[in-house]
Amino acid sequence: MKKLSEMTSEELLAFKNETEKQYLDFKSLNLSLDMSRGKPAPAQLDLTMPMMNILDGDSLKAENGFDCRNYGVLDGIPEAKKMFADVLGVQPENIIVYGNSSLAIMYDVMSRAWTHGVLGNKPWSKYDKVKFLCPVPGYDRHFSICEYFGIEMINIPSNDEGPDMDMIEKLVSEDETVKGIWCVPQYSNPTGVSYSDAVVKRFASLKPKASDFRIFWDNAYCIHHLTDSPSCILNIFDECKKNGTENMVYEFMSTSKVSFPGSGVAVLAASKENVESIKKGLGIATIGYDKINQLRHVKFFKNAEGLKEHMKKHKEILAPKFDVVIDQLEKNIAPLGIAKWHKAEGGYFISFDAMSGCAKRIVSLCKEAGVVLTGAGATYPYGNDPEDSNIRIAPSYPSVEELSKAMELFCICIKLASAEKLLAAK
Amino acid sequence: MKKLSEMTSEELLAFKNETEKQYLDFKSLNLSLDMSRGKPAPAQLDLTMPMMNILDGDSLKAENGFDCRNYGVLDGIPEAKKMFADVLGVQPENIIVYGNSSLAIMYDVMSRAWTHGVLGNKPWSKYDKVKFLCPVPGYDRHFSICEYFGIEMINIPSNDEGPDMDMIEKLVSEDETVKGIWCVPQYSNPTGVSYSDAVVKRFASLKPKASDFRIFWDNAYCIHHLTDSPSCILNIFDECKKNGTENMVYEFMSTSKVSFPGSGVAVLAASKENVESIKKGLGIATIGYDKINQLRHVKFFKNAEGLKEHMKKHKEILAPKFDVVIDQLEKNIAPLGIAKWHKAEGGYFISFDAMSGCAKRIVSLCKEAGVVLTGAGATYPYGNDPEDSNIRIAPSYPSVEELSKAMELFCICIKLASAEKLLAAK
Numbered sequence: 001m002k003k004l005s006e007m008t009s010e011e012l013l014a015f016k017n018e019t020e021k022q023y024l025d026f027k028s029l030n031l032s033l034d035m036s037r038g039k040p041a042p043a044q045l046d047l048t049m050p051m052m053n054i055l056d057g058d059s060l061k062a063e064n065g066f067d068c069r070n071y072g073v074l075d076g077i078p079e080a081k082k083m084f085a086d087v088l089g090v091q092p093e094n095i096i097v098y099g100n101s102s103l104a105i106m107y108d109v110m111s112r113a114w115t116h117g118v119l120g121n122k123p124w125s126k127y128d129k130v131k132f133l134c135p136v137p138g139y140d141r142h143f144s145i146c147e148y149f150g151i152e153m154i155n156i157p158s159n160d161e162g163p164d165m166d167m168i169e170k171l172v173s174e175d176e177t178v179k180g181i182w183c184v185p186q187y188s189n190p191t192g193v194s195y196s197d198a199v200v201k202r203f204a205s206l207k208p209k210a211s212d213f214r215i216f217w218d219n220a221y222c223i224h225h226l227t228d229s230p231s232c233i234l235n236i237f238d239e240c241k242k243n244g245t246e247n248m249v250y251e252f253m254s255t256s257k258v259s260f261p262g263s264g265v266a267v268l269a270a271s272k273e274n275v276e277s278i279k280k281g282l283g284i285a286t287i288g289y290d291k292i293n294q295l296r297h298v299k300f301f302k303n304a305e306g307l308k309e310h311m312k313k314h315k316e317i318l319a320p321k322f323d324v325v326i327d328q329l330e331k332n333i334a335p336l337g338i339a340k341w342h343k344a345e346g347g348y349f350i351s352f353d354a355m356s357g358c359a360k361r362i363v364s365l366c367k368e369a370g371v372v373l374t375g376a377g378a379t380y381p382y383g384n385d386p387e388d389s390n391i392r393i394a395p396s397y398p399s400v401e402e403l404s405k406a407m408e409l410f411c412i413c414i415k416l417a418s419a420e421k422l423l424a425a426k
Numbered sequence: 427m428k429k430l431s432e433m434t435s436e437e438l439l440a441f442k443n444e445t446e447k448q449y450l451d452f453k454s455l456n457l458s459l460d461m462s463r464g465k466p467a468p469a470q471l472d473l474t475m476p477m478m479n480i481l482d483g484d485s486l487k488a489e490n491g492f493d494c495r496n497y498g499v500l501d502g503i504p505e506a507k508k509m510f511a512d513v514l515g516v517q518p519e520n521i522i523v524y525g526n527s528s529l530a531i532m533y534d535v536m537s538r539a540w541t542h543g544v545l546g547n548k549p550w551s552k553y554d555k556v557k558f559l560c561p562v563p564g565y566d567r568h569f570s571i572c573e574y575f576g577i578e579m580i581n582i583p584s585n586d587e588g589p590d591m592d593m594i595e596k597l598v599s600e601d602e603t604v605k606g607i608w609c610v611p612q613y614s615n616p617t618g619v620s621y622s623d624a625v626v627k628r629f630a631s632l633k634p635k636a637s638d639f640r641i642f643w644d645n646a647y648c649i650h651h652l653t654d655s656p657s658c659i660l661n662i663f664d665e666c667k668k669n670g671t672e673n674m675v676y677e678f679m680s681t682s683k684v685s686f687p688g689s690g691v692a693v694l695a696a697s698k699e700n701v702e703s704i705k706k707g708l709g710i711a712t713i714g715y716d717k718i719n720q721l722r723h724v725k726f727f728k729n730a731e732g733l734k735e736h737m738k739k740h741k742e743i744l745a746p747k748f749d750v751v752i753d754q755l756e757k758n759i760a761p762l763g764i765a766k767w768h769k770a771e772g773g774y775f776i777s778f779d780a781m782s783g784c785a786k787r788i789v790s791l792c793k794e795a796g797v798v799l800t801g802a803g804a805t806y807p808y809g810n811d812p813e814d815s816n817i818r819i820a821p822s823y824p825s826v827e828e829l830s831k832a833m834e835l836f837c838i839c840i841k842l843a844s845a846e847k848l849l850a851a852k
Contacts, residue, residue: 037497045495052486053479060478069471071463071687099525100716107711111537115551115575125541125551141713148710149541261497263718284574285533287567290526290716292689 003337004418009426016419023369023416026409031370033406038189038348039397040257040314047313048259051300058299060292068291074279076267080294084267086304087223088251089235094269096278099289102254102266103141106216109250109268110145112281113179113214119247119277121212124149124179133171133181135163137351137379137390139189142182142218146381153381156181158188160342162195165202172208180214186233187221190351190379190392192344197234204239206248217251221347223311224257226319230346237269246271255297257314257348258307265290265297321395324403325350332411338418350393351379358417359388365413371406429763430844435852442845449795449842452835457796459832464615464774465823466683466740473739474685477726484725486718494717500705502693506720510693512730513649514677515661520695522704525715528680528692529567532642535676535694536571538707539605539638545673545703547638550575550605559597559607561589563777563805563816565615568608568644572807579807582607584617586768588625598634606640612659613647616777616805616818618770623660630665632674643677647773649737650683652745656772663695672697681723683740683774684733691716691723747821750829751776758837764844776819777805784843785814791839797832 007015060068062077075081076097085092098105117123124130132146135156146153154171156163162185171178183203185195195203203215217236240246249271255264270278301307326343329352333339340353354362359376366373374392377383393410395403433441486494488503501507502523511518524531543549550556558572561582572579580597582589588611597604609629611621621629629641643662666672675697681690696704727733752769755778759765766779780788785802792799800818803809819836821829 039497042493042496045493048495052484053482056479056482058478067468067471069474069686069689070468071465071682073688101712101714104712111541111711115537115540141710144710148707256497260495260718262499262714263495263716281574284567284570285537286527286530288527288688290689290719292686293716293719 001335003335004422005337007422009423012419012423012426016416016423019412019415019419022412023365026412027369029370029405031405031409033370033398033402034372035394035398035406036372036374037397038257038394040261041317041397041399043317044314044396045260047310048300051259051296054299055292055296060295062291062295068295071287073288073291074283074286075275076289077291077294077298079298080265083298083301083303083307084253085269087307088219088253088267088269090237090269093272094237094275096268096270096275096282097289097294098266098268100254100256100262100264100266100293102218102220102252102256105252105266105268106142106218107145109216109278110149112278113212114149116281118212118214119273124151124212127177129177131175131178133168133178134381135181135183135188136381137190137385137392138182139184139218140374140378140383142216143381151179154178155381155386158191158193160193162193162199165199169202169206172206172213174209176209178208179210179212180216182216182218184218184220185236186219187224187344187347189220189347190349190390192342192347192349192351194231194345195233200234200236201239204236204245205243206245208248213248215249217249219251219253220257222253223308224314224348225311225346226315226322227345247273250274255307258310259297259300263293265294318396320400321398321403322350324400325393325395325407328404328407328411333414336415336418339414348394348396350395352391352393353389354391354414355418355421356387356389358414358421359385359391361417361420362410362413363391365416366410369409369413371409373410427761429761430848431763433848435849438845438849438852442842442849445838445841445845448838449791452838453795455796455831457831457835459796459824459828460798461820461824461832462798462800463823464683464820466687467743467823467825469743470740470822471686473736474726477685477722480725481718481722486721488717488721494721497713499714499717500709500712501701502715503717503720503724505724506691509724509727509729509733510679511695513733514645514679514693514695516663516695519698520663520701522694522696522701522708523715523720524692524694526680526682526688526690526692526719528644528646528678528682531678531692531694532568532644533571535642535704536575538704539640540575542707544638544640545699550577550638553603555603557601557604559594559604560807561607561609561614562807563616563811563818564608565610565644566800566804566809568642569807577605580604581807581812584614584619586619588619588621591625591628595628595632598632598639600635602635604634605636605638606642608642608644610644610646611662612645613650613770613773615646615773616775616816618768618773618775618777620657620771621659626660626662627665630662630671631669632671634674639674641675643675645677645679646683648679649734650740650774651737651772652741652748653771673699676700681733684736685723685726689719691720744822746826747824747829748776750826751819751821751833754830754833754837759840762841762844765840774820774822776821778817778819779815780817780840781844781847782813782815784840784847785811785817787843787846788836788839789817791842792836795835795839797835799836
């Protein structure tokens with residue numbers, strides 16, 4: 001196959017016409033598939049169903065004798081704190097076990113920084129301007145929180161080791177209104193990149209001008225591997241200890257894609273000082289989170305090792321789907337030289353970069369033919385991908401067969417949009 | 427028995443010495459009882475234990491076919507919305523089913539009013555001063571939320587029909603910075619008073635100067651009756667409709683004291699316009715609440731009628747405890763003319779008013795002898811009961827035997843503190 005950029009106008013036109021025919025054939029299939037979000041497939045949810053009656057007949061007492069059925073315990077039952085501390089490589093005293101959503105924790109932490117400030121510092125709302133650094137492409141829901149509070153977002157380009165640390169170090173050390181950064185350090189959403197050791201070390205040794213600068217370390221995919229020999233990122237808190245910067249990091253994780261999205265357990269890890277301060281605020285808003293569900297999770301997974309073992313079952317279901325995506329791109333798109341992508345070794349997404357100016361067109365073509373992708377631009381602050389190039393592929397929910405069909409369509413749409421673009425430029 | 431106020435100094439001294447002896451005897455029993463919070467007793471929690479495995483083998487699909495195990499559905503599954511709408515006498519479209527805590531909803535609503543304003547109005551944080559009206563005595567955790575945001579609280583005296591509506595109408599109509607009021611309209615915390623029809627009607631017809639004035643209608647005890655023929659307060663939304671004031675009310679309830687505190691389901695009821703606006707904000711902070719737990723609750727209680735039937739079982743356990751409190755007060759304290767109390771027909775508390783200046787002393791005497799009561803002053807904003815008179819009695823958690831013992835001690839402490847006070851004044 002010839003690269004599209006090397007085709008003559010005539011060849012391109014023929015290519016486009018041929019692709020258009022394929023597209024119309026697909027449209028007539030009346031597909032209806034949603035690949036817009038990183039939703040686990042039903043088969044993955046089935047893995048956790050035995051959790052449903054695991055507390056039957058039990059006393060519902062925590063290991064310290066506390067009756068999980070009643071009021072009390074703000075920061076989580078001891079065995080849940082221990083399990084998640086072991087996953088994240090911190091101490092139980094560094095853990096708060098919340099409710100069902102790590103996004104809700106992030107919002108809460110941001111909202112309190114906004115209204116009450118961080119560790120005794122001035123509330124962020126009192127600044128004329130507050131800025132956040134946003135490695136791009138990134139997670140749309142992170143960006144929505146910033147936008148909601150009117151926080152100015154600054155795009156930070158990323159490569160295969162993580163975000164551009166030179167730029168981050170410069171901005172953070174020079175500007176007191178830069179108050180935070182969003183990071184998905186392991187299997188980034190959507191790039192799938194895991195931060196290199198050097199990048200983690202540079203994060204831990206940041207010297208921010210703002211004493212209330214915080215790294216929002218959203219370790220959502222810390223145990224969500226897709227290979228048999230996964231490599232994990234460095235423990236950020238271990239690195240921070242070497243630099244005395246433990247207060248600079250809030251780490252988040254949840255079991256949303258381990259047990260059940262919406263019915264899992266979410267966790268914050270932070271320095272003792274941050275934990276104490278956050279607990280004071282939380283105590284105003286609630287008497288405590290769902291301890292019975294915490295107990296349910298500990299009884300089912302037992303410990304950190306159990307959580308990791310369970311994730312291997314998810315991998316068995318997920319990995320073939322990622323393979324379908326990569327295989328089809330390799331086969332149908334690679335020879336044409338019109339796009340790039342990253343083969344993720346974990347997480348929930350494959351990040352796809354079309355030719356500049358083609359992402360919106362591709363997503364819209366797919367949609368018209370019945371396949372809903374994450375909106376083009378969604379992976380950038382304000383929904384604005386300056387290159388109109390990045391598309392987040394979420395292969396988890398459809399079956400392998402459905403996904404295969406959807407990817408065929410996706411490849412056709414890539415070809416069509418790219419041919420249109422090149423022809424227009426001729 | 428003679429009234430204490432009618433005793434001579436000598437009689438009082440003898441009374442005090444005799445009571446002191448009884449107190450010391452009690453101290454030697456080394457009691458250890460916590461009556462500080464409205465916690466259900468273990469026997470009440472046992473009532474809901476069959477809920478633990480009620481989803482076993484089920485598909486976990488909501489009635490509309492939605493898989494409750496996965497992401498999605500911000501405002502609650504349809505059957506949960508319906509059940510709670512029926513309890514509160516509104517339509518499902520007026521309901522948002524949240525997570526495990528109505529307090530957390532109240533905090534969230536307040537926090538968003540603070541940062542983003544209410545229905546397009548200016549954020550409350552942009553005012554130099556924001557005021558809330560607080561019927562007293564009231565619920566300490568309501569007051570803590572106001573204090574956290576630096577909202578000035580204005581005490582509103584209450585009587586057996588509810589709060590002083592003349593005062594409320596005046597303050598609300600004159601002062602644009604009065605942005606809200608805390609109400610526990612049915613079986614108030616702690617007075618046990620249910621608002622009269624006239625009071626509810628006057629609330630619904632308030633003409634606030636501030637268009638973003640909101641009534642925080644915390645209907646925590648709407649189905650928590652202690653008699654066989656309970657009388658319910660008027661439906662505030664029905665009354666609001668007559669006045670076109672539906673947007674003025676946020677109503678809250680939860681199953682914390684129906685199923686499990688901390689593992690129940692909490693609900694907001696509001697006008698369609700408020701619901702839509704709140705959902706926009708919520709969508710920034712979370713993808714959704716715990717739908718599996720919502721389903722668990724609906725499968726167990728079935729419907730509003732089922733919820734009400736279940737509460738009768740709670741009543742069987744709770745009512746005898748309230749009787750113990752009232753009986754002992756009637757027997758030991760009434761003849762002495764040194765205190766007042768309200769016999770609640772529902773809810774979780776009995777409000778006790780000692781002689782002025784005695785509440786702290788009574789609570790401290792009880793504590794020294796091993797019975798922890800809610801802190802004196804806790805029922806007032808800033809923990810400041812100007813009369814130092816009100817004590818909230820929470821009889822639910824101890825067994826009848828323990829409670830009986832605790833009330834004996836409580837009565838002794840009342841007598842002792844009152845005698846001390848009267849002697850000091852001689």
